[in-house]
Amino acid sequence: MATVSLKSINKWFDTSQVLNDISLDIEDKEFVVFVGPSGCGKTTLLRIVAGLEEATTGEIEIDGIEVSSAHPIERGISMVFQSYALYPHLTVFENIAFPLRVAKMPKTELEEQVMRAAETLQLTDRLQHKPGQLSGGQRQRVAIGRSIVRQPKVFLFDEPLSNLDAALRGEMRVELAKLHKSLDATMIYVTHDQVEAMTLADRIVVISEGRLEQFGTPMELYHRPKTKFVAGFIGNPKMNFLKVPCLSSNSSGVTLKLPDIGEQLLPVEADTVEEGGNLEVGIRPEDFSLSDTDKGMPMKVEVVEHLGGSTMVYGSVADHLNFCALLPGDTEVSDDSVVKLEVNPASMHVFNSNGDAMRRREIPAMHR
Numbered sequence: 079m080a081t082v083s084l085k086s087i088n089k090w091f092d093t094s095q096v097l098n099d100i101s102l103d104i105e106d107k108e109f110v111v112f113v114g115p116s117g118c119g120k121t122t123l124l125r126i127v128a129g130l131e132e133a134t135t136g137e138i139e140i141d142g143i144e145v146s147s148a149h150p151i152e153r154g155i156s157m158v159f160q161s162y163a164l165y166p167h168l169t170v171f172e173n174i175a176f177p178l179r180v181a182k183m184p185k186t187e188l189e190e191q192v193m194r195a196a197e198t199l200q201l202t203d204r205l206q207h208k209p210g211q212l213s214g215g216q217r218q219r220v221a222i223g224r225s226i227v228r229q230p231k232v233f234l235f236d237e238p239l240s241n242l243d244a245a246l247r248g249e250m251r252v253e254l255a256k257l258h259k260s261l262d263a264t265m266i267y268v269t270h271d272q273v274e275a276m277t278l279a280d281r282i283v284v285i286s287e288g289r290l291e292q293f294g295t296p297m298e299l300y301h302r303p304k305t306k307f308v309a310g311f312i313g314n315p316k317m318n319f320l321k322v323p324c325l326s327s328n329s330s331g332v333t334l335k336l337p338d339i340g341e342q343l344l345p346v347e348a349d350t351v352e353e354g355g356n357l358e359v360g361i362r363p364e365d366f367s368l369s370d371t372d373k374g375m376p377m378k379v380e381v382v383e384h385l386g387g388s389t390m391v392y393g394s395v396a397d398h399l400n401f402c403a404l405l406p407g408d409t410e411v412s413d414d415s416v417v418k419l420e421v422n423p424a425s426m427h428v429f430n431s432n433g434d435a436m437r438r439r440e441i442p443a444m445h446r
């Protein structure tokens with residue numbers, strides 16, 4: 079299998095720049111997911127890796143070899159698209175065998191390869207069917223089968239599950255994770271669905287407007303987002319943001335004024351904060367709990383959703399609308415009430431006016 083390195087990739091379409099100085103190193107056998115909102119450049123970046131699109135400037139290495147001007151076939155990659163692109167008049171067997179027929183592989187070896195792929199993807203009893211007789215999930219597995227038999231160094235997937243319904247998407251997600259384990263292959267997977275990214279990836283690349291915002295493990299992105307964009311994009315339901323005045327800053331952190339709670343010291347590295355300005359505090363819905371005293375942030379409740387295992391409470395805090403708190407399933411809260419929310423200061427995130435996260439200070443063990 080293979081490593082993939084992107085070095086300062088820039089891409090312009092006419093006068094608009096869609097990729098801006100993207101550099102990253104993908105390790106052998108890693109499952110890396112490119113995630114970001116629609117139009118941020120995910121497909122373009124994947125097509126550049128595949129050789130279907132040329133970077134305006136920058137270099138690509140696969141397994142340490144410069145391939146920027148190599149033909150797609152010479153790169154040892156295989157791409158699975160959102161639309162399955164199967165041949166409707168061919169059987170499942172022939173669809174999977176197609177690239178091997180093109181490569182004129184001898185019959186016995188070809189049959190062996192197709193049968194092995196069909197077994198991995200649990201398609202053995204569908205080999206004589208035509209694509210029209212298959213479910214969406216089975217069609218997607220045939221498309222994956224066709225890429226497996228080519229034994230590529232790197233698999234590329236562009237939103238392969240987005241045509242499937244929610245239940246099937248969940249199932250196929252598990253299948254893909256198993257496939258990655260059994261093939262031991264380097265995989266790059268594009269999606270705009272952060273849940274898919276979190277569950278499948280060894281590491282995630284978050285892209286916004288053609289720029290790489292952060293490259294890290296799912297837990298790094300969740301616990302230590304580097305920007306407000308990453309903080310808001312990763313996590314479901316989304317992080318809440320609250321604009322608050324900064325009262326002072328020093329070597330212990332920043333002191334902010336939180337609604338009703340008042341002064342709160344947050345232990346972040348505060349070298350660059352201008353006192354008197356505003357900062358933004360980020361709080362994940364799951365980090366709130368219901369206060370059983372009079373203390374806490376008051377939330378004017380608008381909608382309560384009982385999901386069984388959890389309760390989602392939506393409302394406004396100070397003049398910030400659409401706040402969300404994720405509370406235990408047996409929480410009793412009524413619409414139009416005011417509840418007090420507590421949150422451990424250690425789980426609050428702070429962002430400066432550029433949208434960059436302020437790094438948390440390591441607190442010496444004796445003060446914890």
Ligand SMILES: Nc1ncnc2c1ncn2[C@@H]1O[C@H](COP(=O)(O)OP(=O)(O)OP(=O)(O)O)[C@@H](O)[C@H]1O
Pocket residue numbers: 091096114115116117118119120121122123270
């Ligand atoms: N051939 C092209 N010519 C001109 N502009 C293009 C071309 N292909 C893509 N773009 C533009 O480049 C930007 C990035 O497109 P891209 O398809 O990479 O986005 P994406 O992140 O994959 O979005 P989605 O999640 O909707 O698939 C978009 O603004 C798009 O309009």
Ligand SMILES: [Mg+2]
Pocket residue numbers: 120121122
């Ligand atoms: Mg796309």
